[in-house]
Amino acid sequence: MKPEFRTEVPADWKGIRIVGVPDLLKQESSNLSPAVREALNAQNFTGTPNSFLPLILQKQDRVDNLLLAGLGEVPSLTPLQSRRFGALLADAVRDRSAILFRTEDVFPGALPDEQTLMHVLNGFCARQYSFDRYRSDREKTVAQRLVVVDARAASLAQLWERQGHIVDAVLRVKDLVSEPPNVLYPESMADMAAQLKNCGLEVTVFDEQALAELGMGALLGVGQGSARPPRLVALRWTGDHNPDNPPVVVAGKGITFDAGGLSLKTRPHMQGMKNDMAGAAVVMELLRCAAENRLPLNVVGILALAENMPSGKALRPDDIIRTMSGKYVEILSADGEGRLVLCDALWYAVSRLNPSCVIDIATLTGAMSTALGWQKAGLFCNDDALAEELYRAGEQTSERLWRMPIDADYDDLVPRGDADMENATFGQNARSIFAAKFLEKFVDGRPWAHIDIAGTAWSEKDTPMARKGATAFGLQLLYQFLERRASA
Numbered sequence: 001m002k003p004e005f006r007t008e009v010p011a012d013w014k015g016i017r018i019v020g021v022p023d024l025l026k027q028e029s030s031n032l033s034p035a036v037r038e039a040l041n042a043q044n045f046t047g048t049p050n051s052f053l054p055l056i057l058q059k060q061d062r063v064d065n066l067l068l069a070g071l072g073e074v075p076s077l078t079p080l081q082s083r084r085f086g087a088l089l090a091d092a093v094r095d096r097s098a099i100l101f102r103t104e105d106v107f108p109g110a111l112p113d114e115q116t117l118m119h120v121l122n123g124f125c126a127r128q129y130s131f132d133r134y135r136s137d138r139e140k141t142v143a144q145r146l147v148v149v150d151a152r153a154a155s156l157a158q159l160w161e162r163q164g165h166i167v168d169a170v171l172r173v174k175d176l177v178s179e180p181p182n183v184l185y186p187e188s189m190a191d192m193a194a195q196l197k198n199c200g201l202e203v204t205v206f207d208e209q210a211l212a213e214l215g216m217g218a219l220l221g222v223g224q225g226s227a228r229p230p231r232l233v234a235l236r237w238t239g240d241h242n243p244d245n246p247p248v249v250v251a252g253k254g255i256t257f258d259a260g261g262l263s264l265k266t267r268p269h270m271q272g273m274k275n276d277m278a279g280a281a282v283v284m285e286l287l288r289c290a291a292e293n294r295l296p297l298n299v300v301g302i303l304a305l306a307e308n309m310p311s312g313k314a315l316r317p318d319d320i321i322r323t324m325s326g327k328y329v330e331i332l333s334a335d336g337e338g339r340l341v342l343c344d345a346l347w348y349a350v351s352r353l354n355p356s357c358v359i360d361i362a363t364l365t366g367a368m369s370t371a372l373g374w375q376k377a378g379l380f381c382n383d384d385a386l387a388e389e390l391y392r393a394g395e396q397t398s399e400r401l402w403r404m405p406i407d408a409d410y411d412d413l414v415p416r417g418d419a420d421m422e423n424a425t426f427g428q429n430a431r432s433i434f435a436a437k438f439l440e441k442f443v444d445g446r447p448w449a450h451i452d453i454a455g456t457a458w459s460e461k462d463t464p465m466a467r468k469g470a471t472a473f474g475l476q477l478l479y480q481f482l483e484r485r486a487s488a
Helices: 034-043 079-092 114-127 153-178 186-199 208-214 217-223 273-292 338-352 366-372 384-397 408-413 431-440 475-487
Strands: 004-006 016-022 052-058 063-072 098-102 145-149 202-206 231-238 248-258 298-308 320-322 328-330 357-362 377-381 401-403 448-452
Touching (some): 004 153, 145 153, 153 475, 217 320, 273 298, 338 357, 377 384, 377 431
Parallel strands (some): 016 098, 098 145, 248 298, 248 357
């Protein structure tokens, strides 16, 4: 849904109108009409934050259909509060087809700045998402029209051109992560990525032969147990005035279904493993956003795509594989596949692309969700300045990060068996850090960050920002990071 921005209320308006109510127990508001005040007193509605009250007022010449929204006493909304407010509004009007958002009604007496309004609308539009394309009896329950009335309509519409691309990308990530694995698999996802040439991206798809020529034994090894072969996709956006300036490289784990390989997952842990490609989905749509918004920065996205399935051809525990870097890895667990596909992707980035920095995003370790839950993703980084940039972007977009240790105290986590390193540990200590330390061995000392979204990519229940299901976590924070890099 694309908001309409106007300076006046449409003459024929018949939908619901949102009216903000400050906390009446702590402050007075002269902006409320006597009729609304009377209704508030009758319903004992005080305007506490995140409270809502539908109200129909019969007037002489018309009927006013209102939704009263509690604002509390917050003098200025943070980005997180703004997005949550927008998401809660979307819930409150979910069964309404047309909504009027007149800024001076919603925020009486203190108009928010334009960027705050963007956050509110972002939360509103993102919250309306539902994945129902395979339900034959689905009903349309989301708003079809949102009219924003504000004297700054022209500049707001211009801002939304950029923000709307990001919101649309969030919804597409949710679609990708929600798709069943018989629809979305390495080849089909690579085909989708190839269509982004139409946005101005340079797209290169590496099939099995090309992967073998590159020496990507880790990515090929993960995919060899599946009837659906692996792919590596490189998406390049050249937005800098100097095309030779080093790009930011972002790599995404794209395991379109993770059965655990021969280290087979149990049934409860296998269900939902279609979302193990959430990192690659974020990267794909991130690059689309960079192209659509003509971001003045060179960016390369890498999608490491494979299915991790059991078969007579699958990787076995005790196998030793050769990675693109030339390092050998002994397989202790075929279910430690994400770090394998990413190690080849990272080495491709540092050895072929001369990056200014490398970031990978992945649903990598269940231990990360145990540590941080759905509220924050784990950030591992070998560069303090890069870590601070990403942390700030997460705070600004409500996709929050928590930095985890990766210093020299943990260097002995990755053991040597019969090869240069082993791909898993069966101890209970620091398993997410182990995975990050494994990846660090393939970045050749370049500025690098690893974002583990195992706990944030999918939610088993409704959260303040999203409904149960795919969250698209990471897209907005990474775009914010790129945008700040571009303006630096």
